[in-house]
Amino acid sequence: MNQLRTFLLMAILTVVVVFLGGVIAGEQGLIYALVIAVAMNFFSYWFSDRLAISMTRSRPLPEKVAPKVYQALRELTHSAGMPMPKVYLMPTEQPNAFATGRNPEQAVIAVTSGLMNLLDYEELKGVLAHELAHIRNRDILIGSIAAVMAGALMFISRMGMWGMAFGGGRRQNEGGAALAVIRLLALVLAPLAALIIRMAISRTREYGADATGARISGNSRGLASALTKMDSYARRRPLKELNEAVSHMFIVNPLSAEGLTTLFSTHPPIRERVARLHRMEF
Numbered sequence: 001m002n003q004l005r006t007f008l009l010m011a012i013l014t015v016v017v018v019f020l021g022g023v024i025a026g027e028q029g030l031i032y033a034l035v036i037a038v039a040m041n042f043f044s045y046w047f048s049d050r051l052a053i054s055m056t057r058s059r060p061l062p063e064k065v066a067p068k069v070y071q072a073l074r075e076l077t078h079s080a081g082m083p084m085p086k087v088y089l090m091p092t093e094q095p096n097a098f099a100t101g102r103n104p105e106q107a108v109i110a111v112t113s114g115l116m117n118l119l120d121y122e123e124l125k126g127v128l129a130h131e132l133a134h135i136r137n138r139d140i141l142i143g144s145i146a147a148v149m150a151g152a153l154m155f156i157s158r159m160g161m162w163g164m165a166f167g168g169g170r171r172q173n174e175g176g177a178a179l180a181v182i183r184l185l186a187l188v189l190a191p192l193a194a195l196i197i198r199m200a201i202s203r204t205r206e207y208g209a210d211a212t213g214a215r216i217s218g219n220s221r222g223l224a225s226a227l228t229k230m231d232s233y234a235r236r237r238p239l240k241e242l243n244e245a246v247s248h249m250f251i252v253n254p255l256s257a258e259g260l261t262t263l264f265s266t267h268p269p270i271r272e273r274v275a276r277l278h279r280m281e282f
Contacts (some may be wrong), residue, residue, distance in 0.1 A: 096251060
């Protein structure tokens with residue numbers, strides 16, 4: 001079912017990208033958009049894990065350096081009946097973590113230096129269980145595909161704007177005023193559609209991974225306590241140097257959205273996540 005959901009998402013996003021390409025730039029834009037969508041689907045399926053590791057400057061984490069991380073993962077994977085993921089370290093003091101990879105057999109969990117320093121063992125298990133839940137649910141692949149296709153929408157929008165600026169106005173007028181208005185709306189709405197796609201998918205999967213992770217670890221309060229600590233740190237010291245394209249992958253928003261920007265955050269509010277975990281029975 002998860003694989004079907006993944007391929008359905010790929011198909012829907014491909015249609016959206018191709019449609020907008022055709023609306024914005026006509027037949028030529030449709031062809032370009034189709035080529036871009038197919039290439040990005042292929043890239044996001046096979047190489048999204050390498051890209052995420054590279055963009056976060058993560059490197060392999062030996063067991064002798066982080067024995068508690070490996071101990072917790074062995075306990076959790078044994079309990080969940082899952083293969084042991086590869087473990088990477090992201091060199092930053094902000095406590096955070098993310099998972100990547102197209103399936104459980106090729107999965108990677110990356111933790112930050114700050115995560116290992118800040119959390120106690122039960123909190124650490126809660127965070128790792130959350131990431132294992134993403135792996136089990138194929139959320140990591142879905143999130144990667146959504147991010148890549150959202151990037152395609154942004155690219156097509158910019159391509160259309162450049163086309164209008166350099167000779168595109170004449171071609172748009174050929175279709176009449178109504179078509180020109182539709183194309184202009186598509187240019188404006190494409191970036192918004194990209195944001196909504198990332199936000200909707202990311203928020204839903206975070207709630208699901210919290211619940212599944214709590215069941216895997218058998219301790220919902222450990223994850224709730226970890227989320228509170230991590231969010232507090234991220235608000236004080238956001239990762240300003242991090243590429244926004246991978247921010248949705250982390251368990252806590254590393255860019256720390258506040259105020260009105262929270263409405264457009266790829267992560268649901270920490271207070272709501274913690275409240276849901278406290279309502280669970282374990």
